[in-house]
Amino acid sequence: xxxxxIGRNYAKHAAELGNNIPSEPFYFIKPTTCYVEDGGxxxxxxITNNLHHELELGVIIGKKMSKVPKEEVMSxxxxxxxxxxVTCRDLQEKCKAERKPWSISKCLDTHCAVGPFIPAxxxxxxxxxxxxxxxxxxxxxxxxxxMLFDVPTLLEYVNRHITLLPGDLVQ
Numbered sequence: 001x002x003x004x005x006i007g008r009n010y011a012k013h014a015a016e017l018g019n020n021i022p023s024e025p026f027y028f029i030k031p032t033t034c035y036v037e038d039g040g041x042x043x044x045x046x047i048t049n050n051l052h053h054e055l056e057l058g059v060i061i062g063k064k065m066s067k068v069p070k071e072e073v074m075s076x077x078x079x080x081x082x083x084x085x086v087t088c089r090d091l092q093e094k095c096k097a098e099r100k101p102w103s104i105s106k107c108l109d110t111h112c113a114v115g116p117f118i119p120a121x122x123x124x125x126x127x128x129x130x131x132x133x134x135x136x137x138x139x140x141x142x143x144x145x146x147m148l149f150d151v152p153t154l155l156e157y158v159n160r161h162i163t164l165l166p167g168d169l170v171q
Contacts (some may be wrong), residue, residue, distance in 0.1 A: 003030040003112050004162075004170045005056075005085055006154055009147050025149045025157045027170075028103070034086075034112035035169075043110045048088035055130045055140050056171040058083035058114060059151055065164040070156035076164070077155070080118045082130050083171045086111035114169065125151045 007026050036042060044051055062078025085106070092105035125144060132140040144150075149157070158170060 001032070001165050002168050003032065003034060004028075004158055004164075004168065005030055005106070005112075006149070006171065009149055009154070010142065011148055012146070021148065025154055027158055028106065030107050030112055033109050034107060036110040036113050038113075038115045040113065041110065042084070042086055042113055043108070045088065045108050048090055048105075050088065050090040052087045052089045053113075053132065053134075053139070054085045054087070055132045055142050056083045056085050057081075057125065057128055057130065057144050057151070058169050058171040059125070059155065060117065061164045061168040061170070062120070062166055064166065065155070065159040068156070068159050070152050073152050073155040073159065074120075077120045077151075078166070079120045080123050080125060080128075081169075082115040082128075083169070084113035084132065085171060086113070112169075112171070 004027050007028060008022050009025070011021050042053075058081040060078045060081060061076060063076040065073065065076040068076060086108075088105040088108070092102045095102035095105060128144040130140075130142050130144075131138060155164070155170065158164065164170070
């Protein structure tokens with residue numbers, strides 16, 4: 001039903017972009033038209049000259065969650081997927097400089113690639129090594145143990161503000 005994206009959850013990536021490290025999680029929402037399944041093609045839009053991609057652990061919600069405490073949020077998770085958050089970096093920087101929302105840089109069709117579903121019981125979410133290759137060239141290597149805020153903290157934070165429904169993706 002929706003895609004909730006966590007911003008700046010890896011200190012190294014935030015530093016690479018010259019961003020401050022957040023003291024609490026923050027998120028933005030992508031429309032479902034961003035979603036592209038495993039094996040699908042990401043469209044390189046003609047409105048950008050600087051398309052970036054970031055590996056993320058996607059958390060797929062299995063049970064409705066609203067104001068569920070941190071100690072209970074994981075019982076609402078159906079599973080996981082490795083996802084790619086796609087950004088038109090030049091547009092994002094322009095929007096930031098003009099103090100405008102930067103949705104146009106993140107919310108284009110196919111700008112959330114989602115890999116195969118992994119059932120919750122098959123994955124230890126706090127130590128997932130992820131490697132992103134483009135045409136066999138390694139572009140990113142990340143591990144969820146390096147996240148600033150772990151999965152339970154993120155889910156508790158998001159569901160404190162908005163209801164998460166079965167099928168929602170938090171990345």
